[in-house]
Amino acid sequence: MRKSRILTGIGLAAVAMITLSACNSGSPTDPGAGGTETGGDEALWEVATEVDLTDSPTYDRMVERDGVIVGVKNDQPGLGYEDAVSGERTGFDVDIARWIAASLGFDEDQIEYVTIPSNNREQAIVNGDVDYYVGTYSITDGRKEQIDFAGPYFLTGQGLLVAADDDSISGPEDLAGKIVCSVTGSTPLQRIRDEYSPGDTVEYDTYSQCVEQLKAGSVDAITTDEAILAGYVAQEPDALKIAGEPFSEERYGVGLEKGDTALKDHINALFTDGGDVWTALFEQHLAPAGIEGEQPAVDE
Numbered sequence: 001m002r003k004s005r006i007l008t009g010i011g012l013a014a015v016a017m018i019t020l021s022a023c024n025s026g027s028p029t030d031p032g033a034g035g036t037e038t039g040g041d042e043a044l045w046e047v048a049t050e051v052d053l054t055d056s057p058t059y060d061r062m063v064e065r066d067g068v069i070v071g072v073k074n075d076q077p078g079l080g081y082e083d084a085v086s087g088e089r090t091g092f093d094v095d096i097a098r099w100i101a102a103s104l105g106f107d108e109d110q111i112e113y114v115t116i117p118s119n120n121r122e123q124a125i126v127n128g129d130v131d132y133y134v135g136t137y138s139i140t141d142g143r144k145e146q147i148d149f150a151g152p153y154f155l156t157g158q159g160l161l162v163a164a165d166d167d168s169i170s171g172p173e174d175l176a177g178k179i180v181c182s183v184t185g186s187t188p189l190q191r192i193r194d195e196y197s198p199g200d201t202v203e204y205d206t207y208s209q210c211v212e213q214l215k216a217g218s219v220d221a222i223t224t225d226e227a228i229l230a231g232y233v234a235q236e237p238d239a240l241k242i243a244g245e246p247f248s249e250e251r252y253g254v255g256l257e258k259g260d261t262a263l264k265d266h267i268n269a270l271f272t273d274g275g276d277v278w279t280a281l282f283e284q285h286l287a288p289a290g291i292e293g294e295q296p297a298v299d300e
Contacts, residue, residue, distance in 0.1 A: 044095075044277050048105045056262035058131050059104060067110040070097045071124055071133035071255070074115040075208040077231030078285050080135050082115070089113050092285035093252075096153060097134040099277060100254065103270050117205045119185030122146045125255050132263070133255035136228055138187050139299075148260060149253030150267035153278070155296050157246025158188045159226035161233070163214060164241045169221055171244035172196045178220040181210035188223045191248060207232070215239060225250045227291055234289040251296070268298040 053059040062068050072094060073080035080093040094113070101111050116124050121137060124130050125147045132150075139149045160180075162169050169178065172192065177199040182189035184203040192198055202219060204210055210222045211232055222229070226246050233240050254267055271278065278295045286293070 044280055045099055045102050045274075047102045047107050051103075051105045053104070053262050053266055056260055056266075058257050058260050058263050061128070062104065062106065062131055067112060068101045068104070068106045069112045069114060069130045070101070071116045071121060071130035071135060072097060072113050073135040075206045076136060076228050077235050078289050078291075079228060079231060081231075082113075090285075092154070092281055093134045093136065095281050095285065096254070097132070099274070099281075100132065100134070100267055100270065103266070117185070118183045119205075121185075121255060125257060128257070132267075136225060137253055137255050138225075138250045139253040140187060143255075146258060148256045148258050148264055149299075150256060150264045151253035151271065151298055152251035152296050153254065153271055153298075154227070154252040155293065156225045156227040156250050156252070156291075158191060158223060158248035158250060159229050159246050160243045161211075161214065161222040161224075161229040161240055162220065162243045163217075164237070164239055166220070166241075166243070169243045172223075172247055174243075175199070175221065179218070181213055181219040181222045182224055183207055183210070186224060187250070188225065188248070192223050211240070227286065230286075230289040230291050271295070271298050 051059075072089065074082035074089070076091065076093075079091045080089070081091045082089050097113075098108060098111065101107075114124075114130055116130065116133065116135070121133055121135070122143060125133055137149075139152055143149070160169060160172065160175075168174065173196070175192070175196055175198040179200045179202060180189075180192055180198045181202050181204065182192070183206060189201060189203065193201060202213070204213075207222065207224060207228060210219065213219045214222055221243070226242060229242050233242060256264055256267075275295055282293065282295075
């Protein structure tokens with residue numbers, strides 16, 4: 001299977017004993033109760049029992065509520081996916097959200113997941129509808145006018161998804177006369193419109209809707225981050241493929257209330273000190289789809 005060229009940041013140590021450093025304390029997460037694990041029965045992280053997050057209004061709301069509300073995606077295999085039958089949430093982004101919650105002292109049964117379309121993410125954070133958002137959320141200057149970001153925790157690049165038997169598209173320069181699909185409010189869709197010359201573009205709330213349109217022949221290509229596209233190829237390798245190479249850099253961050261520096265610093269410290277956890281999550285969720293990558297350094 002083709003491997004995506006993922007832009008890399010700092011190197012990592014090999015996966016060893018999976019524990020957190022000083023960011024977390026307490027008893028290990030119980031894998032049998034829904035905690036993420038690697039290898040045998042050892043939990044990837046512990047749920048913190050002593051958390052001091054002074055001057056974080058978001059954390060104060062979590063404590064008062066005795067729970068965490070996290071914004072996520074639900075239709076991105078390997079990243080943020082919700083099983084239609086069981087309701088189980090899985091993926092790299094979902095586990096990043098769980099890891100953050102555990103570092104703040106909250107177990108799996110204290111997390112409420114809310115699926116929010118791309119176009120509504122900033123407003124959900126500004127309104128306080130979610131405590132933080134983890135869902136292929138690219139850090140951009142425009143978004144930082146309304147919210148803050150922790151991270152980045154992953155780097156990828158924009159790509160194109162086409163039908164497996166379509167050899168007419170090998171990059172964005174081949175989109176003349178083609179119909180391109182993406183989700184409303186996404187940076188990849190705006191880039192295609194601004195920098196290339198597609199025949200037309202169409203928008204949907206989710207990428208899975210775009211995939212159905214591609215398989216039906218109603219659109220010629222889907223554009224978004226290669227990390228997302230690779231999950232769909234892994235599900236249907238006989239029907240779908242990635243065309244060409246990445247043509248942007250996308251930096252995924254955790255969306256936070258603007259001005260909540262205490263929470264931002266806490267999450268950045270978690271990422272910086274938790275390389276073994278990051279590696280284990282990457283190997284579990286993204287490497288099987290042919291994605292290569294290393295954990296990036298967080299922004300100062």
